[in-house]
Amino acid sequence: MCGSRWYPDAVSVLAPFEELIRAYLSLLDNVATFLLTFALVYAVGRFILRPLLGLLLDYRGTERTLREGLESAASFGVIAGALVIGLSLAGLNFILERAAILVAGFTVALGFAAQNVVGNLVSGVFIVTDSTFNIGDWIRWNEQEGVIEDIRFRSTRVRTFDNEVISVPNSELTANAVTNAVFNERLRLTVPVQVNFDDDLDTVVRILADAAAENPDVLERPEPVVRITELGETVEVVASLWIADPDRITYGRVRSEYAREIVDRLEEAGIDLGQANPQALEGEIGVVPKSTADDGGTGFRR
Structure with missing residues (x-):
């Protein structure tokens, strides 16, 4: 009877562990599916779609500044797409739902805490898409000048003619007058x-x-x-x-x-640059005794 009582008890004790093991195995299967899907989608985007985008931009003669901005956005899009597709196929949609809520809350908090950063990002979008503002251009702004080396979504890197590199916030460039000295032919x-x-x-x-x-x-x-x-x-x-x-x-x-x-x-030709002509003073300077001074004590007589 002891054996008959022990066996049902053992089964009831082991059952939760079996369910836990099955849950972990299912999770591992989902994670493996996600990693494999993510790797495949990323490889397609990185080694097929990105090169095709580069060829298309070359064919259209896209400016270097806009091209680099589009390629950066495409790289971000490939990673985001690989994450979404991988989580969806792996049955981990709940992560996307929770992530959406977290991202929304984080975006609101970021908007209040980092208004300058957001402003620079928005300004960066305008600069990248501005055809009159390109890498390699010689620009002047706020009594400074230099050649644009790189344009990012937060700041623009400018090399001065003293070989110094300045990281200029994009909002500064969009809020002030900028002279592009080499835009025209x-x-x-x-x-x-x-x-x-x-x-x-x-x-x-x-x-x-x-x-x-x-x-x-x-x-x-x-x-x-x-x-x-x-x-x-x-x-x-x-x-x-x-x-x-x-x-x-x-x-x-x-x-x-x-x-x-x-x-x-x-x-x-005998022409001197910027030398003012000397002018002579006429008269005589001397000291006049007080008793005979009739000129107000200036000490000047003609």
Whole structure:
């Protein structure tokens, strides 16, 4: 009788363990199905869809900035798609449902706690999709300038001409005026010179115009223009030149070569740059005794 009583008790005790083992085995099967599905979907997206997207963007001649943004979004989409498909096929939909609630709550909290970050992300989307704002462009903003090295959804990396790298928040670029110096096919550069009033201005204008016309990097159309722009202690004459396919290196080189050329030609013509004419004082300075002073004690007599 003891044996007959022990056997039902043993079965009743082992039954929960068997159910637990079956539950773990089912979970392991689901996890294995998820991992296999995730790996397959990710491999298809990474090694088939991404290259096809790259070929399509190459065919359409998409700008590098927009291309990198689309490729980054595609990479994120491949991972997200692999997660969703893997969890669905593995029967783990409840994770997606709970994850959706968590993501919604996290998004609300993030919106309040990180408004600047969200603002930079939104600004990054506008910058990436802006065809006038591309990697490799020379830009100026807030009295700073440099060449765009990388555009991300939070910040833009700019290399200055001192070889420093600045990570500029995207919201700063979208909230301020940004000058793209190389967006168009031509760029105007100006070179001011200051001469004296008694110099031959016709000769100055001719020298500046001839030096521009003889420079192979200066365009004939639009034609170089030389004008007198200011009259102060000296006369300011400004030459305006146009160059093609501009970049920061070409701009600096052409401006420097032109400036050196006009300095040499002006010196040969006997024209000194920016030297004010000396003015003589007439009269005599001396000391006058108080008894004979009739000039208010200034000590100045003619």
